[in-house]
Amino acid sequence: MWPVDESSVSVTSYPSTSMMSQSSAANQKAWSSILHQHPSSVPRMTSNAQVSSPTASSITNMSARSSLRQYPTSSFSMNRSRVDAASRVKVSVRVRPPFSDEIQAADNFYLTVNVPEAKIEGKFGNVILGRPNSDKQRSFVFDHTFSPATSQAEIYSVIAEPIVSDVLRGVNGTIFAYGQTGTGKTYTMGILEAIASDDRSDASSKQGLVPRALTQIFEHEPEAGFAMEVTMSFIQIYCETIQDLLAPDGDGGAADASSVASSNLQIREDPRKGFYVQGLSEYKIGTYKEAESLINLGLENRAMAPTLMNTTSSRSHTVLTVKVAYSGGTRTRTGKLLLVDLAGSERIRRTTSSGVRLSEARSINASLSALGNVITALAVGNKHVPFRDSKLTRLLQDSIGGTSSTALIATVGPAPVNEAESLSTMTFAERCMQIKSTRYVNEVTDWEDECAKLQVQLAETDQVYVQKMAGESEKYEAIIHKLAAELRNTRSNSVASDVSGVSGLSSANVESGVAGGAGRRGRRSSFDVGAAFATNSVVKSLVDKEGFGTDNSEAVLAGLNLVYKMLCQCADESTTAVFKYNTWLGLQNQQLEDKIREEEENEMLRNVDKERMGKEDILDEKMKASLGPHLKQLGKTESRERVTARFVGEGVDMKPHFMGGKEEVTVHPELTEFESTAAVIDYCDELLMTIRKNGEKLELGLWEKAEQFFAVKEDLAEDMVERRQREEEVVNWSFVLNVVKQVVKEGGGDLDSTPARNNKTAGRGSADVSGLGMQGVGDDSVVDTSGLTTPRSGSGGAGRAPVDMSPDRVKKLLPSQKVANALIDRVKKMTEEDIAKLPPSAQQNVYQLREEFGLGPVVKKPSIAMNTPSFRVSPIARAQGGGEEEESDSDDENFSRV
Ligand SMILES: Nc1ncnc2c1ncn2[C@@H]1O[C@H](COP(=O)(O)OP(=O)(O)OP(=O)(O)O)[C@@H](O)[C@H]1O
Numbered sequence: 001m002w003p004v005d006e007s008s009v010s011v012t013s014y015p016s017t018s019m020m021s022q023s024s025a026a027n028q029k030a031w032s033s034i035l036h037q038h039p040s041s042v043p044r045m046t047s048n049a050q051v052s053s054p055t056a057s058s059i060t061n062m063s064a065r066s067s068l069r070q071y072p073t074s075s076f077s078m079n080r081s082r083v084d085a086a087s088r089v090k091v092s093v094r095v096r097p098p099f100s101d102e103i104q105a106a107d108n109f110y111l112t113v114n115v116p117e118a119k120i121e122g123k124f125g126n127v128i129l130g131r132p133n134s135d136k137q138r139s140f141v142f143d144h145t146f147s148p149a150t151s152q153a154e155i156y157s158v159i160a161e162p163i164v165s166d167v168l169r170g171v172n173g174t175i176f177a178y179g180q181t182g183t184g185k186t187y188t189m190g191i192l193e194a195i196a197s198d199d200r201s202d203a204s205s206k207q208g209l210v211p212r213a214l215t216q217i218f219e220h221e222p223e224a225g226f227a228m229e230v231t232m233s234f235i236q237i238y239c240e241t242i243q244d245l246l247a248p249d250g251d252g253g254a255a256d257a258s259s260v261a262s263s264n265l266q267i268r269e270d271p272r273k274g275f276y277v278q279g280l281s282e283y284k285i286g287t288y289k290e291a292e293s294l295i296n297l298g299l300e301n302r303a304m305a306p307t308l309m310n311t312t313s314s315r316s317h318t319v320l321t322v323k324v325a326y327s328g329g330t331r332t333r334t335g336k337l338l339l340v341d342l343a344g345s346e347r348i349r350r351t352t353s354s355g356v357r358l359s360e361a362r363s364i365n366a367s368l369s370a371l372g373n374v375i376t377a378l379a380v381g382n383k384h385v386p387f388r389d390s391k392l393t394r395l396l397q398d399s400i401g402g403t404s405s406t407a408l409i410a411t412v413g414p415a416p417v418n419e420a421e422s423l424s425t426m427t428f429a430e431r432c433m434q435i436k437s438t439r440y441v442n443e444v445t446d447w448e449d450e451c452a453k454l455q456v457q458l459a460e461t462d463q464v465y466v467q468k469m470a471g472e473s474e475k476y477e478a479i480i481h482k483l484a485a486e487l488r489n490t491r492s493n494s495v496a497s498d499v500s501g502v503s504g505l506s507s508a509n510v511e512s513g514v515a516g517g518a519g520r521r522g523r524r525s526s527f528d529v530g531a532a533f534a535t536n537s538v539v540k541s542l543v544d545k546e547g548f549g550t551d552n553s554e555a556v557l558a559g560l561n562l563v564y565k566m567l568c569q570c571a572d573e574s575t576t577a578v579f580k581y582n583t584w585l586g587l588q589n590q591q592l593e594d595k596i597r598e599e600e601e602n603e604m605l606r607n608v609d610k611e612r613m614g615k616e617d618i619l620d621e622k623m624k625a626s627l628g629p630h631l632k633q634l635g636k637t638e639s640r641e642r643v644t645a646r647f648v649g650e651g652v653d654m655k656p657h658f659m660g661g662k663e664e665v666t667v668h669p670e671l672t673e674f675e676s677t678a679a680v681i682d683y684c685d686e687l688l689m690t691i692r693k694n695g696e697k698l699e700l701g702l703w704e705k706a707e708q709f710f711a712v713k714e715d716l717a718e719d720m721v722e723r724r725q726r727e728e729e730v731v732n733w734s735f736v737l738n739v740v741k742q743v744v745k746e747g748g749g750d751l752d753s754t755p756a757r758n759n760k761t762a763g764r765g766s767a768d769v770s771g772l773g774m775q776g777v778g779d780d781s782v783v784d785t786s787g788l789t790t791p792r793s794g795s796g797g798a799g800r801a802p803v804d805m806s807p808d809r810v811k812k813l814l815p816s817q818k819v820a821n822a823l824i825d826r827v828k829k830m831t832e833e834d835i836a837k838l839p840p841s842a843q844q845n846v847y848q849l850r851e852e853f854g855l856g857p858v859v860k861k862p863s864i865a866m867n868t869p870s871f872r873v874s875p876i877a878r879a880q881g882g883g884e885e886e887e888s889d890s891d892d893e894n895f896s897r898v
Contacts, residue, residue, distance in 0.1 A: 088434070088437060093140070093142050093409075093429060102415040113127050126139060126142075144158055148414060152208055156209055168335060170326070171335055172398070172403060172404040173404055174399035175407045176342060178425065179425050180411070186314055188409055189210055190211050195210065217230060217337075220324075228325070229326075230291070231323045233320075234321070235265070236302055237317045237395070240363055246294055247281050265279050267395060291322075316360075317343050317392050338399050342368065345425070371393055371396075372431075378434075378436075412426065832858045
């Protein structure tokens with residue numbers, strides 16, 4: 001049911017060319033004018049601009065891209081986010097005011113237009129076609145109905161403004177004007193004649209949709225961070241040829257009337273870009289004025305000719321495309337606005353066309369017919385939609401429904417003579433009401449840019465991290481420096497001065513750099529005790545202290561290292577042992593001492609707290625039972641170090657329950673934190689004493705509590721005593737001294753033969769330096785590194801008891817199990833040859849110990865040296881003391897000959 005009635009075509013003469021409204025000279029002038037005024041801002045973008053592809057059309061970051069083809073497709077991706085649920089094409093009908101010659105027939109008007117009360121979505125307008133009382137009346141419902149009195153401004157605000165707003169946020173929009181020739185399509189579009197800039201915002205102005213849309217676009221302020229770019233193209237489809245109304249002269253476009261007729265751009269399809277017009281000019285426009293100039297130029301190029309129906313009839317479909325692209329960062333959002341002024345549908349019979357006009361009419365009708373078929377297919381939801389049947393439908397494929405915001409304005413004439421055409425138009429329009437569409441925002445992300453941006457962000461983040469880490473490392477470096485300084489201090493405290501005559505110590509410092517022994521919980525002390533042995537002052541101090549001769553300093557150092565090494569093997573006790581050893585060497589260090597003490601105290605408190613908490617859990621129950629609601633919680637430990645005794649009651653009301661009598665005892669009414677367990681104990685002691693002193697009856701719970709604390713205190717005291725004893729046992733310092741002596745002896749020295757030693761020991765008489773019960777210098781005893789010492793017969797200090805060298809005694813005196821193990825190991829490794837070198841009494845001890853410790857038969861191979869790289873330690877001890885034998889034993893030759 002299309003207005004195609006070729007049988008009624010009448011032939012007319014070809015219109016004068018002046019009706020084409022263009023001349024080559026005029027075009028040339030107009031182009032010069034535009035390009036002269038806006039040489040840079042009105043660039044001709046591309047000969048391959050896309051018209052119909054939403055994908056391609058979205059990529060219009062013109063400032064960065066002169067041609068879409070220059071960019072690798074892989075770096076872009078189209079993101080489409082749906083704006084709303086399925087919508088549909090919005091359809092309205094506009095009735096043209098009657099011409100003067102039509103007014104005569106006013107009585108016979110066939111249209112009744114009911115305009116909805118308000119321009120609200122969903123409030124439909126209604127048009128009744130047919131004279132009143134006629135049984136042929138037909139009623140049509142549309143989204144909007146506009147009477148002849150409706151202004152251009154109202155049409156714009158109701159129909160176009162929402163669509164342009166959509167375009168400005170990246171949704172494609174299309175507005176069609178469809179209707180019979182002479183009913184006001186071009187007038188509604190506002191491109192009937194050249195656009196004038198004046199009064200376009202005036203509500204009473206005759207300006208149509210195109211200038212108003214451009215005004216809205218150029219008045220729009222893009223979001224912060226986004227740059228807006230507007231491009232435009234203008235085509236007409238004339239007799240199934242696509243012509244570029246903005247093609248510059250001589251560029252194969254529509255520079256003049258003849259080229260308009262001849263140019264025929266092709267629609268191409270690209271899998272990625274969709275449909276586009278190959279070779280179409282697209283212009284970047286920066287102002288409304290530039291847009292106006294271009295449109296006016298295009299209008300001059302438009303094919304117009306008078307028909308019987310309309311003296312200014314457009315004989316082509318014109319499509320003005322305005323793309324608005326927002327670029328922000330790596331994203332480009334593009335909305336495309338298509339303003340389509342379709343050629344007038346007409347009954348060819350009535351146009352009295354002939355020749356070219358007849359061809360035009362046939363072509364127009366054919367393409368409108370194709371459009372009708374597409375609309376029908378879309379309306380009924382056919383799978384196949386014949387878009388390819390005409391250039392018009394191919395071009396509009398993405399703009400009719402689909403993803404666009406689409407509006408159709410159907411124009412009708414008021415005169416009765418228009419009735420049949422109006423029925424056709426409204427039927428077409430009614431069908432369009434059924435076409436669904438879903439609006440999407442078109443956004444393109446340039447992944448290359450996005451990646452580059454992310455890389456920059458990453459680099460910045462890295463930078464921040466590096467700076468942060470630099471700050472951290474500075475912090476840690478500072479700590480390290482501080483610790484290093486502490487260590488240096490510690491060492492320098494030890495290094496008072498070099499001992500003259502002592503040399504070559506560094507080579508003997510076999511254990512230099514050995515870290516301090518493991519702490520009680522496996523922690524390593526930062527105090528480098530081993531390194532401290534390298535200092536001459538240590539040796540000096542030892543030499544001074546023990547009266548060793550300076551000649552023996554190297555051997556002393558080696559001996560000390562050996563002992564230190566042995567101590568370090570005692571993992572459990574090493575912290576304390578090393579500390580004590582250090583102290584013994586005169587290397588007291590307050591910090592180290594504090595650390596160890598702190599460690600010990602913490603450990604002790606932890607144990608006590610653990611124990612106490614267990615007891616308190618029980619106590620709590622008892623206390624609760626006895627004190628009832630007045631005592632909420634008692635004695636919970638808040639942290640490992642701090643002890644909290646909670647005597648929590650009902651505030652100060654708690655006092656009477658705990659006290660009474662003459663002297664008031666202050667019980668902390670609220671949470672009280674004590675510095676340590678000891679403080680709690682002291683507090684409880686004090687409490688008890690006070691209570692006892694007063695002789696008052698004490699609440700059972702508190703009494704028990706105090707008693708328990710007292711018990712804890714006792715336990716703690718016991719524990720401390722035990723601990724102290726254990727610590728004493730850790731290192732038998734006399735034993736250590738003996739080791740040193742032996743090492744010195746092995747190294748060829750003789751501590752006891754030095755004048756200094758003799759002088760000092762003379763004063764000390766018969767001090768038991770061995771720690772094994774043997775007599776000191778001057779007595780007939782044998783000192784060996786295994787602790788096997790026995791008095792020589794016939795010698796020894798007068799009146800002194802013989803040294804007890806029984807295995808039991810030896811075991812008891814051994815510094816610790818680990819040291820004992822080292823000792824036993826040494827005995828175990830002694831070969832027959834080694835043992836044979838010992839004095840008979842020592843040999844006896846060795847065998848006795850071997851038996852005692854179950855070491856098995858003596859091995860017959862040579863002894864294995866201790867792992868002291870620069871100093872060989874023999875397990876063999878030699879007797880020291882007076883007598884000729886001792887003289888001969890003191891030299892190297894006799895060192896291994898015992
Ligand atoms: N609403 C209106 N108010 C005033 N004049 C109007 C209105 N609509 C149309 N006209 C006038 O009617 C005449 C025909 O209008 P117009 O050329 O826009 O029709 P058309 O539908 O585009 O015709 P064609 O299809 O032949 O191009 C013009 O002179 C125009 O000024």
